[in-house]
Amino acid sequence: MFQSIRYSFSLLRAGRTLAAYDALLTPEQIDQLPWAARLLLSIAKVGARKPPKGDANPVATALSSLGPSYIKLGQFLATRPDLVGPQRAFDLKALQDRLPPFPMAEARNIIRRNLGADVDTLFVEFGPPVAAASIAQVHKARSPDGRELAVKVLRPGVDKRFAADLGSFYFAARLMERFSAEGRRLRPVAAVQMLEQSMKQELDLRMEAAALSEMAENTRDDPGFRVPKVDWERTSREVLTTQWIDGTPISDVESLRAQGFDLVKLGDTVIQSFLRHAIRDGFFHADMHQGNLFIDRAGNLVAVDFGIVGRLGRDESRFLAEILYGFITRNYLRVSEVHFEAGYVPRTHDPAVFAQAIRAIGEPIMDRAANQISMARLLTQLFEVTAQFDMQTQPQLLLLQKTMVVVEGVARTLNPNLNMWVTAEPVVRTWIERKLGPAGRLEDASMTLAGLFAGLPAMLGEAQRATTLLASMAARGGLQPDRARERHGRWTQVWLALGAVSLAAIAFSLLT
Structure with missing residues (x-):
């Protein structure tokens, strides 16, 4: 009950900001509302911070003013025109993920806590932030061996802020599915789940380091494309260090x-x-x-x-x-x-x-x-x-x-x-x-053959267990020895038949 009240107040605060920026509904949608609803929208604007004059994209501006969670929500909803409509999705594509940097002292504390050493020990140079977004900010640094590095540091407390706002998003999504047939069709709860999964990865900079490493491996022979190399020694959950791109x-x-x-x-x-x-x-x-x-x-x-x-x-x-x-x-x-x-x-x-x-x-x-x-x-x-x-x-x-x-x-x-x-x-x-083409069929056949051989030990193990079980039953008098041998022979024939069918299928795929 207490959480529901807290989530409701959080959503009301966000709704009031969106209403003040005329970003909650389009003018056409507002015109179609009952007079009471239009009155409530007008009341919501009273005392709220007014948007800048001449703002061409009030939706993006309003979400930016609500903080990191709403910036990420807006970026996510830009990919879901089925949820917000094509015009809103287009407006949200212009959402800029930029916030003022946090103090250098906090960045140094985060690095020390994550890497177990002072910044002055890890780097011979560590400059002010060169870029700051809702999740993290980036500093230019130099390693003791002379390499220029980019050090990305997670914004303090951002994980707790996202956790709190995600609770509000889930609360709103569940209400939509509970009281709206259209809401149930669009599955907003599943959409919030996707947002949550995406944010979990963004809030662990080791995941970004792993993505960089995977992309580097995939593209090592590609013409004209590369990614920065990860400095794993200076990387942790809240700190990512990579090669500086000049x-x-x-x-x-x-x-x-x-x-x-x-x-x-x-x-x-x-x-x-x-x-x-x-x-x-x-x-x-x-x-x-x-x-x-x-x-x-x-x-x-x-x-x-x-x-x-x-x-x-x-x-x-x-x-x-x-x-x-x-x-x-x-x-x-x-x-x-x-x-x-x-x-x-x-x-x-x-x-x-x-x-x-x-x-x-x-x-x-x-x-x-x-x-x-x-x-x-x-x-x-x-x-x-x-x-x-x-x-x-x-x-x-x-x-x-x-x-x-x-x-x-x-x-x-x-x-x-x-x-x-x-x-x-x-x-x-x-x-x-x-x-x-032929090369692809050959590759698929090779994978099938590899899978067959990988499964052979398990198949043989099952056959061995069946043989042991039959022998045990025969020893206890449950089966006559001759009958046990007959059953064992049948199991052997089954496994041989399965192997023959698999090999025949592979041969056929190679020839066709």
């Missing part, structure tokens, strides 16, 4: 041009790197905005800040690759079939009718000029159409689509005439040829 921000297009970099090639690298990570690896940087991307002196794209990452399973990776390749080749029936094979669209629908709906999306885009073709817009329209065919929301694909919007925007600042299909085609085609 490069040009990708947003500084004029500087990149003045240094002689090929902007068209850099734009291609941005798109192709993201697609390789998503399709080939099923693991991608989910916050690839301009502030997290640099170009080093060798012309490599360097990505930083891996607090938010996305993962696609094997089916989702194939889903994405085949969808993109289907649109590139205008094979709309294949795009439709992939949806049904992945289980995203129920079999109660007709694949041909679904293909017709997909064609209605693809053809208008294909006939546009190169600089008007948007892969992110295509995926957005596709998800809107699939909803009409009872496709359930796929959160991992929404995160992918949101990241694609950002990546496209970055690439087009470098090359306004970027042709998305021409740029994406080599990456997608290579994956299709590798995974769905």
Whole structure:
């Protein structure tokens, strides 16, 4: 009871701020409210802090004023237009995650508590913060052996603040599901659970270090892309230390041009790197905005800040690759079939009718000029159409689509005439040829064979246990010795038959 009251007051405070900024509802929605509800909104604004005049995005400004938890909530809701509507989702994409830095003394205390040594022992230089966000701030430092480092320090008390605000979010989500049929359909509790899981990873900087390490391993042979190296000796839950990136921000297009970099090639690298990570690896940087991307002196794209990452399973990776390749080749029936094979669209629908709906999306885009073709817009329209065919929301694909919007925007600042299909085609085609061609079938067969051999010890163990059990029963008189031997022979035949069938299946897959 006490918690419910506390959560209610917390939500009322947030609602009052949103109302004061005219960010709670759109003007059209307010006009449709009963007069009593409009009166309550007006009362809520009395005495509340007024928004800056001429603010073009009051939603983002209001959430920023509410603190770190609401900033992260807004960024998350930007990926869920099904929950907040397309216009609100668009407004939230502009939400900036910037807060004033916390004092150097607190940063030093956190480092000492986490790493077990004073800052002056760990670093010969440790500068003031160069960037500060809702979760952490970054300092430039130098190690005793002369390496330049970036030291990310978690904001004090941020974990407790998130825990308290998450309780309020859950309270509101449960109310929505309890009293609204539409709320139950949209499953806001599941959405808050996703936000909570994401925040748990962001609040443990060892997870970000692990993501950096995994990305480095995945991309070690990729052309034109790299990530900073982790200094594990100076990394813990609240402190992440990496190599300092001495490069040009990708947003500084004029500087990149003045240094002689090929902007068209850099734009291609941005798109192709993201697609390789998503399709080939099923693991991608989910916050690839301009502030997290640099170009080093060798012309490599360097990505930083891996607090938010996305993962696609094997089916989702194939889903994405085949969808993109289907649109590139205008094979709309294949795009439709992939949806049904992945289980995203129920079999109660007709694949041909679904293909017709997909064609209605693809053809208008294909006939546009190169600089008007948007892969992110295509995926957005596709998800809107699939909803009409009872496709359930796929959160991992929404995160992918949101990241694609950002990546496209970055690439087009470098090359306004970027042709998305021409740029994406080599990456997608290579994956299709590798995974769905003869080489892919051979790889799948090898994995099946490896799985069979891995399971053989267990199979033999089961056979041995069955033999022992039969012998024991025979010794106690439960079975005659001859009958026991007969049963044992049958078990042996079963295991041999299973092995023969498995090997035959592998041989067939290799030949077809």
